[in-house]
Structure formats: C-alpha cells, structure tokens
Amino acid sequence: MEFEQLLSPGVSLGGNILRAVILLLAGWVTARLLSSLSKRLSDTLISSHHKILLAKAVFWGVLILFLISSLHQLGFKLGVLLGTAGIVSVALGFAAQTSASNLISGLFVLSEESFKIGDTISVAGTTGEVLSIDLLSVKLRTYDNIFIRIPNETIIKSEVRNISRFPIRRYDLVVGIAYRSDINLAREVLLQVASRNPLCLDNPEPLVIMQGFNTSSIDIQFAIWAAQENFLALRNSMFEEVKTAFDAAGIEIPYPHMTFYTGADCAPLPLQIVSGNSGDSVQDS
C-alpha cells in the first residue's frame, strides 16, 4: 500500500504537521495532568492499588485519543490505519509473546489485588517489599536492599505469600528439651515467658504443642502471636527469654547425642578415667 493511499484526498501534509504536533504535545500534557489528578483521589474513594491502575489507564487512554486526532489532522484514513494496526498487533503478538503474556498477567495481578505497594511478599524464593506493580513486572526491594524485578507471568504462575496482609502474625519457635526434663514444667515456663513479654499477644493465646520424640530431645512447638510491626522484635527476644527461663528452671536443651551399643551382651565400654592434672590421659584398663 502506498503511503499516499492512507491520506484523505485533497489533504496536504505541510500545513497540518505543525497542528498535529501541537495536538500531540497537548495530548501528552493533558494525559499527564489527568493521570496525576486521578492519583490524588481520596483513599476513601479508591484504593492506592486501583489509583495506579486508573492513572495508567487515563494516561494511555487520553494519549491515544489525541494521537488518533493528530493522525486525523494529518489526513490519515483512520479505518485503513486501524485495520493495518490490527494486522501489525497480531504480528507483534507472535514476535513478543513473553511481553504480551506479562502484559496480560499484569492486568490480572492488578485486578486480583493479592498485594499492594508497601506489602512484603515472598514469591519464587524471593522476599521483599513491593516497590511498584507495573504492567510487565513487579519490583521488589529485598531485606538486604537489592532491587528485584519479577515478571508478572512468574507472579501468576507461582505461589505468592503476602507476609504483611494481616495485622498480626504467628511465630513458631521449635525448642527441644531433654528426655529427663519435666514436660509440664517446660510448658508452664514457656507460657510465663509469653505472658511477661509485652509484644506477645495474649489473644490469640500462645500455644505449646508437642511435636514428637526426636533422637536427642522432645520437640516442642511454641506458637506465639505479635503485631506485624513487632514480629522481628518478638522473634529475637523470645530466643533469649526462653533460654534464660529454661536455664533458671533447670530445663535442659540438649545437644544431639548418640548412644553406643557395644554388642549383644550390652557390656559397658572398658574404660578407666584417671583424674588429676590436665596433662593426665585416659587409659584403657
């Protein structure tokens, strides 16, 4: 198709180019203005998540309208142009399948609202704060201050864990006690530790769950709740407080140990310990 065929008859390019450029510039300014205005809508009317979506839709919608007007001003036949654009977009779709997939996934991510900007999420092994949710990707900042870009297709296909969705969060501390230690005393001590710590919520109540008999210890799961913002502080303080309280109550947290079996008769190992100076050695009898 010849370029002139796209133009309406009797239209000259020269005189209208300036008007088309001005129209396009005005469109860009208007789109930016309306987009920023939509971002200023009250939080009570629309969520920040939807505000971003609305701002992008307004920007591109207004800009495309002005672009069409601008092309019309140049005398382009819009029917032919849109038909050509349809064919081009199919071709581009095949050529840029990944981008198209990310784009469509992005629309789902935005509409699903599984997370919003500022949330802490964990996806495909990466945990971080959501910096932006764009049409092609989600940008995260990890705890060690690394910028990560996750394609929206990955988000749609993967399990997404939103860590900061709810105001409170549970921490499960698993601690082992020696077989000779008193289980009831351990339970009592753990609950006392929880009640003394002001960051530990008293409702939902702290739970002490017996996990099982391990090789060297009886494992106990101590499930405690904290407000989202106090989670790390509670987690850190609990280790110290549980250890201190167990030491004070005489409850042993055992090292992994092994029992030797010396044969069918289970005779004790023939060892004699000679006490004295540190230089003395242990001798076989």
Added chain:
Amino acid sequence: MSLAASTSFQADFDAILPEASLPLAVNQTLRLSFGHLLLEVQHLAFEWIVRYAWSVDNTGWPAHEKELTVRRYVFKETVSTFSIIPLLADRAVVSRPLSPIILMPGSKATIHISTPLWLSLQIGGSRVLELPTVQLSDTWFGNKTGIGELCYSDTTRARLDARDQENLYYKAVTAILFKNNNEKQMPLDRINVPVPLLALFRQVEAKPRFLTTAITATLQSGDDSIRIQLGSGQEHEAGELVSPARKPQKKQLLNRAMELFMG
C-alpha cells in the same frame, strides 16, 4: 509518686495536670515515678535529656544507664519549665475480669474498669514524648485473626461499686453500664474499652482521681448487636476536663456486633 534524693523539687498528684508547669533550672535533674514508669528529666543549657524505663516489680531506678531509654531534645532558647499531661491510651484496652461476670437477661449493672494513663511530656509548650505509666501487653480483639483490632490487654477486678475502686493516681476509671435486654445471658469475659474515644476528667474530692467518659452498652433484644452510647452527660459535674478524646466521634452512638465489644 517517689522522688529521688538528688532532685530539687517535690512533686505530687498535681504534677500530672496540664496546668502544672514544673520549673527546672539549668543543670538540675528531676526523677519521678508514675505507676511502673520511671522518668528522669535533666535540664542543660539549650538541651533537655529525658531518661525512662519501666519497673514492674518496683526494683527502683535501674543501676545501669543501658537499661534506660535516653532522648535528647535541643531547643533554640533555654526553656525552664516542663509539664506532664495525662492522657488515655492510644489504642483500645481489652480488660479481662479476674473472674468472669455473667449478666442475666433483663439485668443491668455498672462495672468500673480502670486503665493506665499515658503521660505526655511537654517542654516549653511543645510535646516531646508520650509514655504509658504501665507497659501493657498487646492483644488481638476479634474472632478471626484477619478481622479485628489490635488493642492493649489488661486485667480488671471489674468492681460493681465505685467506692471499692482502688485509687491509683496513674489509672483512670471508666464506668460502663451494661444492660442486657436480650433473652440470653450476657457474658463479660473480655471487655473492649474504646479509650481513644473517651475524654479524661479529674474528680476533685478528698482523694482526687481520674475518670473517663462513661459508656452505656446495651445488648439488643433479638440480635447479638450491642448499642454503645458514649457519655452520660454528667462527667462535667463529676470533674474537670483534663484531656479530650484522642479520636472524637461525631456520633455518640455506635452499633457494634457483640463480639466486637465483648470478645
């Protein structure tokens, strides 16, 4: 209220009132204790240093500086006075009666619940710090872990007669009138006292004490919703306003599901 030997000023109950402007000359230090809160205010040239800690078991002033939280405030000019203004807690307080109370159908009772005060330290008219007199534990108030409200947790003796109430200067008493208009029993296991919506008053009697806006909670007939009315209209007769509600409500009537008021 105890006072350290090194201080130069005597402070009493009136120290925690908005109009009480306490003088402190340069290079002087004042130590005060309110409930579990231990507070030291030091005045240097152009600078005020505030040190604080909480002592649950009344072991006294911490032996080591590292046990204290220290804040330094620098001013353009030398300011020689400070004041301590009492406030109610910044979040609702969930009070758990030591023994569960059950209000029978058609009954009503006024229960007096005390909650610890928060103290706002102001130097030269500027608010610098807000501290609770007792460090309360956090709690979640709601049937589900995703829907509810983060509150402070406290226990109460839930006295039925105000005269039995222990007079603690660092606590404020809220009178809650419970009316059970329902056909079933009204258990009062956990009571959500919405203190940020309440004003604080000071009752001037032989034994001065702090009171809050009264609450009337009515369990409606037929459903499980509770109608909450803030204020009895008689607080001003009982005492002078010390601090207004942190979150003033235009409507004095609130409707809440039963579990949002009584767990």
